[in-house]
Amino acid sequence: NHLLRGTGSNEAVILSNWTKMVTAIGDRKGDDFLKAFWTSRFGRIQRGRLFKELKRKYDTKSGILELSKELARVAEVFGNLEISDSDLWKQCSHATQEQVKTLSLLGAKQTHPILLAAIEKFKPEEVEKLLKYLVILILRYQLVGRGRTGKLEIQSALVSEGISSDKYRSAKSVWDRLSTILPSDDELEDDFSRYAETKPALARWILRELEIQKWMDENPGKSLQTTPIIDANLVNLEHILPKNPNQEWRNVISDDSDIVYDCMNRLGNLCLLDKPSNKTEASGGFVKKSAKYAKSEFLLTKAIARGFKEWNRAAIDRRQQQLAKLALRRWSA
Numbered sequence: 001n002h003l004l005r006g007t008g009s010n011e012a013v014i015l016s017n018w019t020k021m022v023t024a025i026g027d028r029k030g031d032d033f034l035k036a037f038w039t040s041r042f043g044r045i046q047r048g049r050l051f052k053e054l055k056r057k058y059d060t061k062s063g064i065l066e067l068s069k070e071l072a073r074v075a076e077v078f079g080n081l082e083i084s085d086s087d088l089w090k091q092c093s094h095a096t097q098e099q100v101k102t103l104s105l106l107g108a109k110q111t112h113p114i115l116l117a118a119i120e121k122f123k124p125e126e127v128e129k130l131l132k133y134l135v136i137l138i139l140r141y142q143l144v145g146r147g148r149t150g151k152l153e154i155q156s157a158l159v160s161e162g163i164s165s166d167k168y169r170s171a172k173s174v175w176d177r178l179s180t181i182l183p184s185d186d187e188l189e190d191d192f193s194r195y196a197e198t199k200p201a202l203a204r205w206i207l208r209e210l211e212i213q214k215w216m217d218e219n220p221g222k223s224l225q226t227t228p229i230i231d232a233n234l235v236n237l238e239h240i241l242p243k244n245p246n247q248e249w250r251n252v253i254s255d256d257s258d259i260v261y262d263c264m265n266r267l268g269n270l271c272l273l274d275k276p277s278n279k280t281e282a283s284g285g286f287v288k289k290s291a292k293y294a295k296s297e298f299l300l301t302k303a304i305a306r307g308f309k310e311w312n313r314a315a316i317d318r319r320q321q322q323l324a325k326l327a328l329r330r331w332s333a
Contacts (some may be wrong), residue, residue: 010064014065024075036048037075039160043198054067082100091147096128103138110153115130115131129172130171137178156178162273163278193317193322197265214326239270239272240271241316242282249285249286263316267320286308300323
């Protein structure tokens with residue numbers, strides 16, 4: 001209604017632009033898009049003040065026409081921010097497309113204003129660097145660190161406005177600002193040592209990233225070519241202590257009746273396999289599982305068979321502490 005009010009001969013253009021905008025954002029909430037649009041240019045705003053500020057900012061015929069054009073154009077970018085094979089990203093490198101997939105998996109909508117501003121202002125190679133930084137930000141601060149969403153939103157808004165105003169002209173300058181809210185290395189290691197993940201896709205991604213780091217540590221200077229690592233379709237997630245343990249686990253459970261509830265989704269209790277287990281294997285005891293892990297192509301899975309004779313709470317704690325040290329190297333600040 002605001003856009004159409006007093007537009008005169010521009011009504012058809014504004015209606016057309018509105019249709020383009022609505023089509024581009026698809027099933028995403030219009031308020032989410034408008035807030036991201038505003039934040040990417042002018043900084044943080046409370047949702048309740050958004051419409052009032054838009055009306056005040058764009059209150060002339062020429063301003064309203066310009067707003068309708070901008071909304072249609074930016075909506076096309078917004079609608080494709082998390083679609084790695086869209087026209088927005090298809091000309092980018094495979095690594096960039098993988099980072100786009102990762103941010104989508106991590107649910108990083110607080111970073112959308114940053115990306116909207118950066119795509120407008122930065123060269124493609126700087127956007128690629130920025131995506132890597134944003135993955136580190138979301139993992140360290142939000143996913144593992146459980147940091148406050150409001151604090152992240154405030155920081156993202158400051159950075160977005162800074163990019164649009166040319167205060168920040170590179171991915172590194174953005175990162176220098178964003179990294180001020182990150183947990184320290186000691187805090188990350190401590191948080192990661194207790195981290196549990198109930199979403200299989202996220203758990204697979206984290207373990208794949210740690211596997212990549214382990215491979216790089218043991219093969220310095222070599223190109224990553226281990227197929228199960230680089231092809232997500234070949235990766236299966238295994239609970240070492242299973243969801244439904246059979247009688248072979250009775251001694252472990254009798255000694256620690258809460259272990260399944262407390263530890264089943266701890267990252268230290270999860271590993272990757274290149275072949276899925278059947279139900280019988282998945283519920284089986286550690287001795288049989290360990291023999292299977294010893295034959296795995298995954299270094300971290302093979303290390304379970306090499307480094308652990310039994311599987312209990314202490315073993316899960318020890319393995320997760322090992323993974324936490326890998327995480328520090330994989331997602332260094």
